[in-house]
Amino acid sequence: MPDEYAITLNAVSFQYRRTEHKALDNVDLRVRPGSFIGIVGRNRAGKSTLVSTINRIVPKLFSGDFEGAVSVFGEDIGDRDVAEMTRRVGMVFQDFETQLFSTSVRLEAAYVMENLGMPRKHMETQTAYWLDTLGLSAYADCEPTELSGGRKQRLALASVLAADPDILILDEPTTDLDPVSARDLMEFLKKHTRKGRTIICVTHDLESLAEADEIHIMSGGRIVVSGPPEKIIGDANILKKHGLRAPQIVDLFSRLEIETPCFNPTKAYNILKHRGYRATADTPMPSDEPIQENILCAANDIEFGYRAGVKVLKGINFNVRPGEFVAILGQNGSGKTTLLRHLAGIEKPWTGSASVAGEESSVIPPAKLATKIGMIFQNPDHQIFCQTCLEEVAFGLKNIQAPEDQIDARALEALRVVGLEECADDDPFAMTKGDRKKLAVASVLACKPQILLLDEPTTGLDAVEQQALMDMIQRLLRKDHAVIFVTHCMDLAVQYADRFVLMADGEIVLDGDLSDLVENADALKKADLLLPSATALGKMMGCVADSPARLAEFLTKDN
Amino acid sequence: MASLYLTDKCFIGRRHPTTRILMLLTAFAPPMITHKLEVMAAVLTLYVIASFVSGAWRNLWRARWFIFLFLTITISLWSVFHKAGDAPYFQWGPISPSPGSVFYGLAMALRLICFLVAALIFLSATKVEDINYGLIKLGAPYRGAFALSLAFRLTPLFTESANQISTAQRMRGLDTSAGNIIQKTRRYIAILAPVLIAALRRANGLAVALEAKGFGMKQKRTSLMRYPLSAMDFLWPALMGGLIALTVLYVHFHDYFEGIAYRGF
Numbered sequence: 026m027p028d029e030y031a032i033t034l035n036a037v038s039f040q041y042r043r044t045e046h047k048a049l050d051n052v053d054l055r056v057r058p059g060s061f062i063g064i065v066g067r068n069r070a071g072k073s074t075l076v077s078t079i080n081r082i083v084p085k086l087f088s089g090d091f092e093g094a095v096s097v098f099g100e101d102i103g104d105r106d107v108a109e110m111t112r113r114v115g116m117v118f119q120d121f122e123t124q125l126f127s128t129s130v131r132l133e134a135a136y137v138m139e140n141l142g143m144p145r146k147h148m149e150t151q152t153a154y155w156l157d158t159l160g161l162s163a164y165a166d167c168e169p170t171e172l173s174g175g176r177k178q179r180l181a182l183a184s185v186l187a188a189d190p191d192i193l194i195l196d197e198p199t200t201d202l203d204p205v206s207a208r209d210l211m212e213f214l215k216k217h218t219r220k221g222r223t224i225i226c227v228t229h230d231l232e233s234l235a236e237a238d239e240i241h242i243m244s245g246g247r248i249v250v251s252g253p254p255e256k257i258i259g260d261a262n263i264l265k266k267h268g269l270r271a272p273q274i275v276d277l278f279s280r281l282e283i284e285t286p287c288f289n290p291t292k293a294y295n296i297l298k299h300r301g302y303r304a305t306a307d308t309p310m311p312s313d314e315p316i317q318e319n320i321l322c323a324a325n326d327i328e329f330g331y332r333a334g335v336k337v338l339k340g341i342n343f344n345v346r347p348g349e350f351v352a353i354l355g356q357n358g359s360g361k362t363t364l365l366r367h368l369a370g371i372e373k374p375w376t377g378s379a380s381v382a383g384e385e386s387s388v389i390p391p392a393k394l395a396t397k398i399g400m401i402f403q404n405p406d407h408q409i410f411c412q413t414c415l416e417e418v419a420f421g422l423k424n425i426q427a428p429e430d431q432i433d434a435r436a437l438e439a440l441r442v443v444g445l446e447e448c449a450d451d452d453p454f455a456m457t458k459g460d461r462k463k464l465a466v467a468s469v470l471a472c473k474p475q476i477l478l479l480d481e482p483t484t485g486l487d488a489v490e491q492q493a494l495m496d497m498i499q500r501l502l503r504k505d506h507a508v509i510f511v512t513h514c515m516d517l518a519v520q521y522a523d524r525f526v527l528m529a530d531g532e533i534v535l536d537g538d539l540s541d542l543v544e545n546a547d548a549l550k551k552a553d554l555l556l557p558s559a560t561a562l563g564k565m566m567g568c569v570a571d572s573p574a575r576l577a578e579f580l581t582k583d584n
Numbered sequence: 585m586a587s588l589y590l591t592d593k594c595f596i597g598r599r600h601p602t603t604r605i606l607m608l609l610t611a612f613a614p615p616m617i618t619h620k621l622e623v624m625a626a627v628l629t630l631y632v633i634a635s636f637v638s639g640a641w642r643n644l645w646r647a648r649w650f651i652f653l654f655l656t657i658t659i660s661l662w663s664v665f666h667k668a669g670d671a672p673y674f675q676w677g678p679i680s681p682s683p684g685s686v687f688y689g690l691a692m693a694l695r696l697i698c699f700l701v702a703a704l705i706f707l708s709a710t711k712v713e714d715i716n717y718g719l720i721k722l723g724a725p726y727r728g729a730f731a732l733s734l735a736f737r738l739t740p741l742f743t744e745s746a747n748q749i750s751t752a753q754r755m756r757g758l759d760t761s762a763g764n765i766i767q768k769t770r771r772y773i774a775i776l777a778p779v780l781i782a783a784l785r786r787a788n789g790l791a792v793a794l795e796a797k798g799f800g801m802k803q804k805r806t807s808l809m810r811y812p813l814s815a816m817d818f819l820w821p822a823l824m825g826g827l828i829a830l831t832v833l834y835v836h837f838h839d840y841f842e843g844i845a846y847r848g849f
Binding site: 080082085086106107108109110111112116118120123124126127128129131132135136137138139140141142143144145148149152168170184185188369371390391392394395396398399400402404406407408409410420421424425454468469472 | 587589711712713737740741744745748749751752753754755756757758759760774775777778781782785786789790791792793794795796797798799800801802804805806807808809810
């Protein structure tokens with residue numbers, strides 16, 4: 026008799042070799058066919074390990090102690106190989122770049138089908154369909170490595186979906202997608218469950234799970250709470266208890282003591298109006314700080330491309346002054362990271378110039394540049410190269426020829442600032458990704474640059490780690506310094522930045538403060554951005570709010 | 585991007601992958617047949633012309649310093665250690681360079697550069713998947729062919745990784761262009777550990793991804809790519825065969841006539 030469940034986990038435990046704790050601890054899970062399941066939790070809660078048991082990656086490809094049983098559509102998969110599971114289970118990895126190894130987008134999309142021995146005609150149809158559906162048709166002949174992060178993520182998904190698996194597992198599928206693409210992807214996935222595909226989605230973006238059938242919260246290798254979205258992500262207290270950030274509307278309602286579960290700004294607006302709420306302030310308080318005249322860094326009419334004839338930046342002009350916290354936002358492939366690389370002097374523009382304190386950044390000697398501008402890359406592993414954390418932080422200090430007797434003290438101070446003073450003698454590569462990111466920040470901060478550039482600083486971090494990192498950077502921002510960061514995370518951008526530069530197709534389509542961002546729907550649309558829910562709701566209520574806390578302050582209830 | 589592949593829109597790239605592999609193999613033959621300097625020079629000239637026609641000269645230009653270094657070292661080593669039997673310029677212990685050994689060294693260097701240029705032309709016009717496809721059509725097992733092509737896939741990724749790390753070091757004040765050769769070497773060695781760690785992580789991730797994508801699930805896999813054979817796919821190997829024959833004939837008759845001329849004296 027066929028099992029009524031698509032996936033069944035019975036008392037599954039797994040402990041990776043040479044670790045002290047179980048990554049999975051006696052997990053039971055039942056997933057019905059055609060359902061959309063969300064799995065959430067802090068980093069190291071066991072989420073990725075759990076989903077990896079469904080296609081046998083764990084324990085087949087990772088050594089450790091495995092106990093329990095996993096069934097897929099009623100069949101015990103204990104004796105199956107990972108490759109054998111491909112037809113039934115498709116998986117998009119958190120580190121999706123490792124999943125791309127073909128030399129063209131088209132071939133990448135067909136790779137699984139080739140391995141499954143599908144006929145060419147079928148592969149051609151499927152490849153064309155999925156590339157078109159996921160907006161990649163125009164890049165069919167490009168090399169995957171040439172795509173932006175968001176397009177790579179969509180390609181990883183297309184390559185899995187093309188083989189038409191019954192179960193689709195997505196481990197953090199929206200980390201590199203712009204907000205509109207992320208929203209579209211989740212809507213698209215939800216539609217797919219109606220066609221009978223079972224979807225398991227691991228994510229830190231709880232708002233994206235509003236349409237899920239069931240959500241499981243994991244902690245310490247166990248599923249600790251399960252239920253429908255209203256019960257799980259609609260309850261700010263449960264989320265807080267497990268170290269998760271509540272969706273903005275849920276957070277707001279919790280502050281206003283409204284118990285109706287709601288994730289959607291329009292519905293929330295109706296509820297608030299119905300209950301007699303109105304906004305008492307319509308604009309943020311203007312800053313008392315006078316605008317400084319001196320320019321820290323500037324992009325002057327920059328045009329640039331990685332390939333002849335294909336412009337990535339099309340005449341970019343903007344200046345950054347001391348004290349500014351600038352968020353560069355925009356659609357995938359709009360040129361955000363490329364702009365950052367120009368400011369850092371890594372790329373040379375075709376025309377125009379990028380300057381730091383009046384000097385062209387690409388010609389400033391490295392030792393001098395390091396004291397003016399520091400860049401934290403998306404992947405911390407590309408900027409860690411020493412044996413200990415202390416050596417890592419001291420690396421830059423030695424290069425800028427800081428006084429020998431001050432190097433250790435300054436390095437320790439930088440480690441203290443990021444909360445890693447206890448780890449001075451630890452091996453950086455043995456640390457968690459969050460800590461490696463903090464170490465990268467400390468390494469750059471030690472040289473005391475006036476401008477800090479951050480490329481997607483929060484990717485791969487959970488909500489608590491994201492908040493902690495951004496709080497730390499905000500604390501470090503002094504009047505004579507500036508922070509410029511590229512992000513897809515609108516919540517954090519709106520909460521921390523005081524200036525927003527929106528990019529679309531290599532051009533700046535908006536440069537202004539939060540009020541400008543809220544008012545300029547056209548620019549948001551061009552840049553494929555969506556306002557965070559609290560800000561969107563604030564706009565409907567007639568005020569400009571950067572967070573649920575601020576919006577709650579602005580709202581009063583008529584009696 | 586550090587990949588050598590440039591375009592398949594050229595007279596090499598338009599050939600069937602099997603033909604391309606056969607062409608590469610036959611291209612190695614003429615320089616292997618003889619040590620004669622004039623043959624090496626002629627074959628190399630032909631290959632360099634082919635690199636211009638196929639567009640591979642851009643890779644050749646990228647490799648110019650490597651080729652120069654290669655040329656210098658090979659000529660020096662053979663000149664110093666090869667015993668040609670003629671009168672040396674000088675004698676210093678076992679080292680006795682002579683005109684014969686210098687010419688021999690030059691011929692050896694040109695031979696190796698012929699191999700290098702032929703390989704660069706092939707890689708400039710051939711995608712990794714094409715190598716894989718061609719090898720399978722020639723009867724290689726899929727896993728073996730894939731493992732070979734994996735080396736070509738991973739090399740650019742590792743180079744990219746090294747570049748990223750080097751960029752991050754420059755951003756932290758390290759002047760990678762400054763210092764003498766020893767200091768530069770030490771800096772490159774410092775990059776090796778993180779590149780190796782990144783490489784191992786990448787290789788591990790790749791292995792997992794390959795399995796999850798059904799690698800090796802079937803003995804016979806299909807291919808999205810289609811390469812219809814044309815008359816040119818037979819003509820080009822024939823031409824390469826002709827080049828080999830010409831080389832053999834030249835060497836044979838050159839030796840023969842040289843022998844007659846010698847006897848005539």
